[in-house]
Amino acid sequence: MSHEEHFLSPQLLSESDSFILFYSSQILVRDEEVLWNLEQIRDHLDDSTDLILLQQDADTAVIAVSLQQDISVALHAKLNSLRSLLFFSDQEKFLLAGRASQLVDWYKNHRFCGTCGTRTIHHGSERTLVCDHCSLHFFPRIxxxxxxxxxxxxxxxxxxxxxxxxxxxxxxxxxxxxxxxxxxxxxxxxxxxxxxxxxxxxxxxxxxxxxxxxxxxxxxxxxxxxxxxxxxxxxxxxxxxxxxxxxxxxxxxxxxxxxxxxxxxxxxxxx
Ligand SMILES: [Zn+2]
Missing domain, CATH: 3.90.79.10 (Nucleoside Triphosphate Pyrophosphohydrolase)
Known part of the structure; x- marks a missing residue:
């Protein structure tokens, strides 16, 4: 199933999606694997979990997940720093996790408008956070x-x-x-x-x-x-x-x- 929005709720997820999990700025990793499936994580998601669409092709989507609690023990995973992934054999995984990490940080750091302090809302079709009061758009920044x-x-x-x-x-x-x-x-x-x-x-x-x-x-x-x-x-x-x-x-x-x-x-x- 393809996703229409960049910010998702748990109800919109599908079995073909893959997930990169973050807790407290670290990544959940098991045996150099950073991608998880819905079956593995479903019980740990609720409406307060941040879910950001990272990339999508015809069959599958990759979604960055910012967890409110540490579920590494339940998943038999370890919390790794992004930097430690640099030395994984598969560089694609490092690049993907790097993109996910930056989006999760951006999202966490732009919950409120920097001008007026109003809580930002999701843009409908773009990966953008919006202040309705000031009509300001906050894009991910490099x-x-x-x-x-x-x-x-x-x-x-x-x-x-x-x-x-x-x-x-x-x-x-x-x-x-x-x-x-x-x-x-x-x-x-x-x-x-x-x-x-x-x-x-x-x-x-x-x-x-x-x-x-x-x-x-x-x-x-x-x-x-x-x-x-x-x-x-x-x-x-x-x-x-x-x-x-x-x-x-x-x-x-x-x-x-x-x-x-x-x-x-x-x-x-x-x-
Ligand atoms: Zn504002």
Whole structure:
């Protein structure tokens, strides 16, 4: 059965639907499986359960469920963080759960109008929450970010974050500010974080990154001028690395940072 609305009530669910379950910002998982069927969860749903349509095709729909109580024991499941799903063998499940998690958070955070405080209501046909009093529409929101690998000849600049203590090195990154193009953000962030000027900023690829609700736009940028001076509140260490002596870096499979590093290594190899 196909669903007409984006916000559902338990009476509208069908046997062919699949469900991703959230309790207290964590996901119920059993043996790397994140999808549940109606039979398994029916007894735990009531009219106060938030049900948001995630995706739908001809045969089946996937629905994000925000539970009011922890039913993990009843389902022989574990409560996992979204981040732990990054390392599942099936990346599709991580992407699906990431989308679900962002919608559940958005829904939870927009119950009331930010202007007048009136309780929001569901839009009939769109995935939108509405304040009837102000005629305001609240759409799910993403925060665009840039992530960039700065390169110099056959070397790349990798940095250690001062916020996460680890021996991990990665690309520089930052949020796009209002009024900026992504390329302008690349120039600004590289200058702020390591005090370098870059040129030939080139878009490579993107990734949805649900920690929380970010869209990462990945670039390569060539070194132009300056000496590395890390901004200490953000960068613990930053330096040039040869492609054949890299530190611990993100995997190409799970992150756009890994993909940027892989792209550059390929390009150097073909020179
Ligand atoms: Zn309002």
């Amino acid at each position: 925060s665009p970010c840039v992530i960039m690998l700065v390169t110099k000849g056959d070397q790349m600049l990798l940095a250690q974050s001062s916020r996460f203590k680890s021996n991990f090195y990665s690309c520089l990154a930052g949020f796009i500010e209002i009024g900026e193009t992504p390329e302008q953000t690349v120039h600004r962030e590289v200058k702020e974080e390591v005090n370098l000027q870059v040129k030939n900023v080139r878009y490579i690829s993107s990734q949805s990154w649900p920690f929380p609700s970010q869209l990462m736009l990945g670039f390569l940028a060539e070194y132009d001028s300056g000496e590395i001076v890390p901004e200490p509140s953000e960068i613990a260490d930053a330096r040039w690395f040869d492609i054949d002596s890299l530190p611990n870096v993100p995997s190409e499979k799970i992150s756009v940072a890994g993909k940027l590093i892989g792209t550059f290594i390929d390009e150097v190899g073909k020179r």
